[in-house]
Amino acid sequence: AKNTTGPSDRPSDSATHQTAGDGVATMTTQQGVAIADDQNSLTVGTRGPVSLEDFQLREKLFHFDHERIPERVVHARGYGAKGYFESYDDQSQLTAAAPFSEAGKRTEVFVRFSTVAGSAGSPDLARDTRGFAVKFYTDAGNWDLVGNNIPVFFIQDAMKFPDLVHSVKPEPDRGFPQAQSAHDNFWDFVSLMPESMHHLMWVMSDRGIPRSFRMMEGFGVHTFRFVTASGESSYVKFHWKPKLGVQSVVWNEAVKINGADPDFHRRDLWNAIEAGDYPEWELGVQVFDDAFADEFDFDILDATKLIPEELVPVTPLGRMVLDQRVDNFFAETEQVAFCTQNVIPGIDFTNDPLLAGRNFSYLDTQLKRLGSPNFTHLPVNAPRCPVAHFQQDGHMAMQSLSGRANYEPNSWGDDGGPRENPDTGYRSFPAEEGGEKRKLRPESFADHYSQARMFYRSQTEIEQQHIADAIVFELSKVETHAIRTRIVASLLNVDNDLAQQVADGLGIDEMPDPLEPEATPIDVATS
Ligand code: HEM
Numbered sequence: 001a002k003n004t005t006g007p008s009d010r011p012s013d014s015a016t017h018q019t020a021g022d023g024v025a026t027m028t029t030q031q032g033v034a035i036a037d038d039q040n041s042l043t044v045g046t047r048g049p050v051s052l053e054d055f056q057l058r059e060k061l062f063h064f065d066h067e068r069i070p071e072r073v074v075h076a077r078g079y080g081a082k083g084y085f086e087s088y089d090d091q092s093q094l095t096a097a098a099p100f101s102e103a104g105k106r107t108e109v110f111v112r113f114s115t116v117a118g119s120a121g122s123p124d125l126a127r128d129t130r131g132f133a134v135k136f137y138t139d140a141g142n143w144d145l146v147g148n149n150i151p152v153f154f155i156q157d158a159m160k161f162p163d164l165v166h167s168v169k170p171e172p173d174r175g176f177p178q179a180q181s182a183h184d185n186f187w188d189f190v191s192l193m194p195e196s197m198h199h200l201m202w203v204m205s206d207r208g209i210p211r212s213f214r215m216m217e218g219f220g221v222h223t224f225r226f227v228t229a230s231g232e233s234s235y236v237k238f239h240w241k242p243k244l245g246v247q248s249v250v251w252n253e254a255v256k257i258n259g260a261d262p263d264f265h266r267r268d269l270w271n272a273i274e275a276g277d278y279p280e281w282e283l284g285v286q287v288f289d290d291a292f293a294d295e296f297d298f299d300i301l302d303a304t305k306l307i308p309e310e311l312v313p314v315t316p317l318g319r320m321v322l323d324q325r326v327d328n329f330f331a332e333t334e335q336v337a338f339c340t341q342n343v344i345p346g347i348d349f350t351n352d353p354l355l356a357g358r359n360f361s362y363l364d365t366q367l368k369r370l371g372s373p374n375f376t377h378l379p380v381n382a383p384r385c386p387v388a389h390f391q392q393d394g395h396m397a398m399q400s401l402s403g404r405a406n407y408e409p410n411s412w413g414d415d416g417g418p419r420e421n422p423d424t425g426y427r428s429f430p431a432e433e434g435g436e437k438r439k440l441r442p443e444s445f446a447d448h449y450s451q452a453r454m455f456y457r458s459q460t461e462i463e464q465q466h467i468a469d470a471i472v473f474e475l476s477k478v479e480t481h482a483i484r485t486r487i488v489a490s491l492l493n494v495d496n497d498l499a500q501q502v503a504d505g506l507g508i509d510e511m512p513d514p515l516e517p518e519a520t521p522i523d524v525a526t527s
Helices: 055-065 158-168 184-192 194-204 251-260 264-274 290-295 329-334 353-370 450-458 461-476 481-491 496-506 521-526
Strands: 078-087 106-115 130-138 141-148 224-227 233-242 280-288 315-325
Touching: 078 130, 078 264, 078 329, 106 315, 141 233, 158 184, 158 353, 184 194, 184 481, 184 521, 194 450, 194 461, 233 290, 251 461, 264 315, 461 481, 461 496, 481 496
Parallel strands: none
Antiparallel strands: 078 106, 078 315, 106 130, 130 141, 224 233, 233 280, 280 315
């Protein structure tokens, strides 16, 4: 059934058009049977029992009972919009990726912005990292750039992701706190994981409470590869830069806005698009090679590190304009399924151990969340280029194979269905790999503080004050004294003044020793 009334054409007199006719559609059951009475159950006698025979009632309740699907295990609170990416130039010297093949080329996109920790009904202005996920419907298949508004991540290895997320979600016995940062478990975890310090500084800064989705940067975070048609590869880091600049609110404002309008960010995006004030970002890449990677002080595979733009400037590739709101929040924003493993020829992975875990995790969770391996049949997830394969059946299959062949090789010639294409097909970059299997973090991932310090010191005085205030505020909610002290000990490795301000703010009189800079979680727990 199609709901024909949109927000702009809502009738002002809601008492009109309560029955069909005169251009108003007839309401039907899911089986298409016209409904005469949508107000009353079928009863026996004037005040008698409801008859089980009432198939309209049963169908209506049955469907309602099944309206909910699991919310995303992270990034549950989000908002989507549609638009296009436009390439500035032919970038074939850098990558064979379809969106960048010629100047002015447009590729349709779906974008979903989100918070990470809160539930689907949580307020928009929580202090948190924001998701910035873009699905490019390219003519070579779907490419998802599933990024955040902060260029680094809390952890280096996917093995720790469930622990990180458990620590920010409500505690299992009490079911609170919902505020992810004001949290004994969260601060306990990060105090025991020195690698989280860099991301922590960003999220405690003004970046943690954006003014609007339209005023956030986006980052691919991991190092990816660009690969040209002739097989040459370079490393890239993706950056989205908002046309409106990066803007934030202060905590005092955020608390009030959350109370007065918990939908502030989604309303802002909706209103901007409805007003024709289309949000816009520039997509750019930092491009570098093995020689740079070998000389760089940090490991380019370590997602807790960024590459300073002073060292490798961002090369602009094109712009993204969001000029359409969604037509249906559930069908599009809720059912969209982004996945880091959705890449196209011209784009490839690196050995970042966090990325490897993500490549597994998204598809896995989406099978549960969307309930069927056929979620690529949903319009928001379906590629906009030809799709042909022998995968078949399963729950809710909406696209079916035609003809006899559902395997290959086969003997059915032109009727034998699709075949592999050595010319245009995806080929992994043939990086050479080798070595012993082991469970041990590389030495090159060991420095957890230099970039946290670099970030803190890059901030203006007032921005530094906001960071100190935020940490004091959040830690003042933490009841366990040892956790507060351990954070201060960790901050001593970032900046003495910052550590001192936090200690003063919390009334910690005796300054702890700094944590061993290269401490592992096990060392930290016992120190
Ligand atoms: C959503 C896993 C790290 C950005 C999700 C979801 C899972 C997940 C299971 C829910 C997906 C869904 O239900 O559709 C992981 C794992 C990570 C990781 C295992 C590390 C090992 C990251 C990082 C970023 C990121 C580093 C940013 C670069 C996002 C975004 C979403 C998301 C933006 C929301 C997508 C949407 O709007 O639907 N992640 N994640 N995640 N993740 Fe991650």
